[in-house]
Amino acid sequence: MKKLYIICLSLIILSPAWQQAYAGWPIGKYRSIVIPSFSYYTSKDKWDSNGIKVTGENGSGFTSYAIGLYYGYGLTRRMDLLVNVLAPYQSSKSVTSAGVVTPQNSSGLGDMQVGISYALANFGYKSYLSIQATGIVPLYKNTNRAIALGYGAYGSEVKLMYSGGISRLFKGYYNLEAGYRRFFDAEGPNVLVYSASLGVPVPGRNQASVEVGGQWASSNNKSFSQNLSVNRDFAFTKAGLNFGHAFTRRFSLFANGFYTLTGRNSGIGSGGSLQAIVKI
Amino acid sequence: MQLLQGIKLYAITISIILAGAFNAIAQNDKEETGEITIEVNPGNKNAIFKDDENVGYKLKIKSTYKAAQAGKLTYNILTDDFTNISTNSIPIHLTKNSAETYTVNIPQQRPGFYRINFMLNTTTYDDTVKKVFGVSPEKIVTQLHRPADFDAFWKASIDTLKKVAPNYKVIFRKDLSTKAKKVYLVEMQSYQNLLIRGWLVVPTYGKKLPVHYRVPGYVVELKPNMDNDDYIAFDINVRGNGNSRDAVSVGTDTYCLVGIEDRDKYIYKGVYLDCIRGLDFLYANAKLGIDTSKIYVEGGSQGGALGVVLASLDKRVKVLTVQVPLYSNIHDAYKITNGYDSQVFPFKMFRKYQENHSGYTWDKFFSVWDYYDPQNFAPNVKCPVLMGIGLLDMFCPPRCSISMYNHLGTANKEFVSVPNSTHEVDFNYFMFQNLWIREKLRIP
Structure with missing residues (x-):
């Protein structure tokens, strides 16, 4: 369980990147989307249980790199099959009172998310209200790891998504999401996830979007420690910018950068990702 | 003096009565105003x-x-x-x-x-x-009135078309092109060696693209279709339509009557074959970036009829979408339109012609039209089909469109009913059609 929290948080922060690719829009029957991605996250300072910034010791910090692979397939006009796997590399440096820096790291397959997305309703085929139900399967065991790759527990998530185009205004698009995630562990946590994004096309087959999102997690384990790994009761809000370019009709590349704006029992960090979107 | 006072009193009394009356009328009007x-x-x-x-x-x-x-x-x-x-x-x-x-x-x-x-x-x-x-x-089950030599007639007609050298001309129109799309005026010789024209719009983004081949409505001029970003747009003006009026130039009142008494001279023989010639053009000019494995044909009204006919006669059509297909099940259309208070296109023209030509019977009419009724072509349509109908359509009664649809020789077909539309479909239909075509052609 050591270093568990911040590691999970980093995965949680990183994982939504691929979701922007299709959001609540159905992929379309018989068609597929493959999204390999590379994500990066780092933090040194943190917010305590009251949301007050605590500066990290010099030399301490946490860094995560993750390679992800998302696959989506349109089973029907409304229903998509989704699979997402992350393979993180976690690196943590803690500093003792004597000033000794202790580096730890671990890597391997992380959590796999498998499930379906179903378009509940469309509004003139311009906007869609969809529900997504996924199961979280840990592809690792945390025993004998210096730092954990995740909670190491099965979980599930149900999410509502409302996505659509804003043709009258500036030919942009929006995506609103709200969901509930539960890890099947005695200490949970129960997590509310939310995000809102707004995108616009940019001349030259580009698009840019801004996103605000976050999580609010609660657990019967309310304790707070400067050692973030023991915390499961947390919250954070992050803001990000995305920029994408379509190289061909089937291949696009998206770059994303984000920063955590506020939080409780969580790290203050920033990161980014690079995603290749391949439509088949 | 007394007389004057009496007149004043009378005038005041009348005024009060009139004012009351006007007030009552106004009140009454107010109560009756509404909807x-x-x-x-x-x-x-x-x-x-x-x-x-x-x-x-x-x-x-x-x-x-x-x-x-x-x-x-x-x-x-x-x-x-x-x-x-x-x-x-x-x-x-x-x-x-x-x-x-x-x-x-x-x-x-x-x-x-x-x-x-x-x-x-x-x-x-x-x-x-x-x-x-x-x-x-x-x-809904309807009888096919398919002449015994229907297939032979059309095979012979296509063979005749094949003997006409197309002499394609592809003329780049810089004046109509944009940074994103190149516009070409295309010319070709068709049946009876008649010159027809069309417009080809090729997006500059992408090397090999599927084709949206649009066939025209009744004497409707098709112009370069600049709305398609993901397809090459090919719009053909069949003889007598738009910029293909060199030899045939008649108005809407008589277009469908040209040669109507002879199956070999009826204008639609050439019109149907013009559509095939358009396909010939696309196949012969694949070098322009045309993905011939992904040609979808679309048409509304007369264009709907042309689409059905084309997909039936030429298997190079991969996907077909039609809206309110004109002339379908012409026998039932005749019966249904018989009950109209006032006649509408196209039977307005047919009935007028019949009235003005003694000896021209409905049997004669059908003996020619049975070679041209889209319903008789439907069984040979094997590609996926999407059809949109307007339930209030008087030109193409829904029963006639659907009976043609039921005869289509493919199980891969869908129709969309738009209850409040007349001879048209709505925006929702076209949004769905876009998704439907992408699904059928596997376009992401």
Whole structure:
């Protein structure tokens, strides 16, 4: 369980990147989307249980790199099959009172998310209200790891998504999401996830979007420690910018950068990702 | 003096009476000013019901009158060829400035299309709203009037077309092109060695693209289609349409009558073959970036008929979408339009011609049209088909479109019913059509 929290948080922060690719829009029957991605996250300072910034010791910090692979397939006009796997590399440096820096790291397959997305309703085929139900399967065991790759527990998530185009205004698009995630562990946590994004096309087959999102997690384990790994009761809000370019009709590349704006029992960090979107 | 006072008193009295009267009239006018609106919503959004379920409508009747309105709502059901089925009524009572919702339930009906007229008669307002609903349209069975030599006739016609050297010309039109799209005027020789033209619009983004091949409506000029970003757009003007009027240039009143008494001289023989020549052009010019494995044909009205015919005669059509296909099931169209209060296109022209040409019988009419009725081509259509119909369409009665649809030789077909449309479909249909085509052509 050591270093568990911040590691999970980093995965949680990183994982939504691929979701922007299709959001609540159905992929379309018989068609597929493959999204390999590379994500990066780092933090040194943190917010305590009251949301007050605590500066990290010099030399301490946490860094995560993750390679992800998302696959989506349109089973029907409304229903998509989704699979997402992350393979993180976690690196943590803690500093003792004597000033000794202790580096730890671990890597391997992380959590796999498998499930379906179903378009509940469309509004003139311009906007869609969809529900997504996924199961979280840990592809690792945390025993004998210096730092954990995740909670190491099965979980599930149900999410509502409302996505659509804003043709009258500036030919942009929006995506609103709200969901509930539960890890099947005695200490949970129960997590509310939310995000809102707004995108616009940019001349030259580009698009840019801004996103605000976050999580609010609660657990019967309310304790707070400067050692973030023991915390499961947390919250954070992050803001990000995305920029994408379509190289061909089937291949696009998206770059994303984000920063955590506020939080409780969580790290203050920033990161980014690079995603290749391949439509088949 | 007394006389003067008497006149004054008289004038004042009259004024008071008149003022009172005007006031009463004004008050009365005020009470009578208003309107009633009737919103008719079918129980099923597309107004298509099953033959084992009741047909339901909800009517929201709103009154803005300042006086209560009482009366009745009569609903009269008829077959689509105007045979009366039933007439019923329900009482209506609306208080001032109010709205009420009334439910109309109609017993199960046999497969077909039905007219339903809602007639509202209240204290001060009368109105009629006419709607059409369908019942299990896929079960509508109609007779094919396919001549025994139908296939032979068209095979021989295509063979004749093949002997005409196309002499394609592809002329780049810089003046019409944009940074994103190159526009070409294309010319080719078709049946009877007649020159026809079309427009090819090629997006500059992408090397090999699927094709949206549009065939025209009745004497409609097709222009370069600049709206397609993901497809090469090819719009053909068949003989007598748009910029293909060199040899045939007739108006809408007579276009469908040119050569109508002879199957070999009827204008549609050339028109149908022009559409095939358009496909020949696309295949011969694949170097322009045309993905010949992904050619979808679209047409509305006459274009719908042309689309069905083209997909039937030429298997190079991969996907077909048609809206309100004209001339389909021309035998039933004749019967249904017989009941119209006033004639509309196209039978308005056909009937006028028949009236003005002694000896020209309907049997003669059908003996030619049976070679041209899209329904007779339908069994040979094997590609995926999407069809849109307007239930209030008087040009192409829904029964006729659907009966043609039922004869299509593919199970991979869908239709969309738009209840409040006449000879057109709505924006929603086109949004769906876009997704449907992408699905069929596997375009992400």
